[in-house]
Amino acid sequence: MKRILAIIILSACAAPLAAQGISDDFEAYTPGNLCTQSTWQEWCGSVDVCGEVSTEQASSGANSLKLVGNVGGGGGLGDDTVHRFSIVGGQWTFKLMTYCPGDMTGTGFLIMLNSYLDESCAGTNNWSLQVWLDADLGTVHADFDNEELPLIRDRWVEFRAEIDLDADQVDYYYDGVQFVFDKSWKDGVSGGGVAEIRALDLYSGEPTYFGSSGHYIDDVSLAAPGLCATNGCGAFTKMVCKPARGKVVVKGTGTVGLEVEVAYDGTPECATVNDRGKWKVVKKNQAAGTHTAAACGDTRSCDI
Numbered sequence: 001m002k003r004i005l006a007i008i009i010l011s012a013c014a015a016p017l018a019a020q021g022i023s024d025d026f027e028a029y030t031p032g033n034l035c036t037q038s039t040w041q042e043w044c045g046s047v048d049v050c051g052e053v054s055t056e057q058a059s060s061g062a063n064s065l066k067l068v069g070n071v072g073g074g075g076g077l078g079d080d081t082v083h084r085f086s087i088v089g090g091q092w093t094f095k096l097m098t099y100c101p102g103d104m105t106g107t108g109f110l111i112m113l114n115s116y117l118d119e120s121c122a123g124t125n126n127w128s129l130q131v132w133l134d135a136d137l138g139t140v141h142a143d144f145d146n147e148e149l150p151l152i153r154d155r156w157v158e159f160r161a162e163i164d165l166d167a168d169q170v171d172y173y174y175d176g177v178q179f180v181f182d183k184s185w186k187d188g189v190s191g192g193g194v195a196e197i198r199a200l201d202l203y204s205g206e207p208t209y210f211g212s213s214g215h216y217i218d219d220v221s222l223a224a225p226g227l228c229a230t231n232g233c234g235a236f237t238k239m240v241c242k243p244a245r246g247k248v249v250v251k252g253t254g255t256v257g258l259e260v261e262v263a264y265d266g267t268p269e270c271a272t273v274n275d276r277g278k279w280k281v282v283k284k285n286q287a288a289g290t291h292t293a294a295a296c297g298d299t300r301s302c303d304i
């Protein structure tokens with residue numbers, strides 16, 4: 001309970017809420033403080049605790065988010081980076097890639113909250129999910145029922161949570177292996193919560209509290225299940241119309257081997273991410289006019 005008791009006493013800041021999910025591979029940012037160039041924010045009431053965009057490691061592309069807890073920001077506090085949501089009900093898949101170096105010490109925390117009121121942080125926040133990437137014990141474990149798996153070092157590993165807010169249920173997976181089954185979302189950690197998703201908190205501990213010596217996060221995604229069996233969205237990077245040939249090409253990035261849902265002129269289909277981390281949809285013999293594609297939270301159009 002130290003993590004919960006320690007952080008609910010902090011106070012106010014403000015930031016925009018995402019009414020839907022997120023798909024962020026950190027490729028849109030330059031190396032340095034993430035919060036000053038994005039919709040990510042520091043934990044409420046905190047100063048200089050935002051993680052940094054780094055080129056030291058990456059699961060896809062060139063960038064990832066580096067989090068350090070011992071010592072993190074200039075004020076001597078661990079990195080504590082938040083993305084806010086405004087999600088009520090439904091089924092959601094949350095996933096991200098984690099990288100724990102072989103010489104890592106301390107702990108990285110993956111946290112999701114069903115209540116996060118950063119304008120009145122003290123006493124109002126409610127935790128649903130809290131997972132420790134514990135380099136000291138060599139385990140990945142969930143609060144507070146002792147579910148755990150061995151921590152994997154020196155390679156990128158996916159953490160995934162399948163969330164059903166309507167059924168009040170969540171399952172956790174690490175490297176494709178399920179280790180938490182049918183856990184309550186509303187009572188998962190704090191207890192007495194609600195069927196909502198209000199924040200993702202990527203926390204690195206503190207110098208005096210399990211502070212991570214440095215770990216990395218990439219390819220963060222929170223999405224409602226769609227047409228495709230898997231959700232490998234990275235980014236929608238390009239749409240090109242070739243009028244002379246009546247051809248349209250739609251391209252993007254994602255997680256190797258998984259699928260990406262692409263809606264072309266309003267009709268969804270699934271594209272598989274190849275072994276280079278890229279997906280593509282090609283349409284031939286297209287009529288003259290404007291054509292539109294939507295994928296990975298982005299929409300583009302071009303003319304033939």
